[in-house]
């Protein structure tokens with residue numbers, strides 16, 4: 001959705017509409033393709049920054065603590081996200097390790113750093129240095145950040161292995177689950193409001 005104070009363009013079919021103020025809970029939809037154009041009751045900048053900082057803490061938890069632990073006949077093993085990427089790098093499909101590292105570690109980390117960077121400046125009613133590049137990078141990173149795919153994969157692995165081994169989800173997995181939801185909430189339409197909020201101050 002590209003918007004100016006007076007008009008909104010549907011990002012799916014390019015129809016142009018006049019923007020109307022929405023109350024909390026109200027949703028505006030495209031008449032032609034039913035895509036959501038906007039929602040009322042957006043989060044404040046403070047809330048967005050608080051959620052971004054929470055995401056940063058959760059990201060550290062998701063990477064520092066094991067996401068899965070397996071035990072069999074007294075032997076036990078556990079793996080963090082980084083260790084699982086490392087394990088992929090040692091196998092025959094080491095190219096996949098680079099993609100996995102990008103999708104589940106590098107892209108989410110960059111997203112969180114950029115979000116905090118942009119929001120700290122936006123709270124002081126200023127555009128962060130490199131505002132346009134940061135906002136564009138955030139848009140480009142979204143398809144590469146695949147925490148939800150990783151989360152589903154781990155859950156499937158836990159269910160499949162549960163029949164054969166003693167499998168336990170680790171603290172890292174809970175953090176990963178919450179981080180996935182937070183990143184979807186903040187990095188999507190939530191952050192695009194900065195274009196409107198900082199209009200006239202963007203260099």
Ligand SMILES: [Zn+2]
Nearest residue numbers: 010013030033
């Ligand atoms: Zn549309």
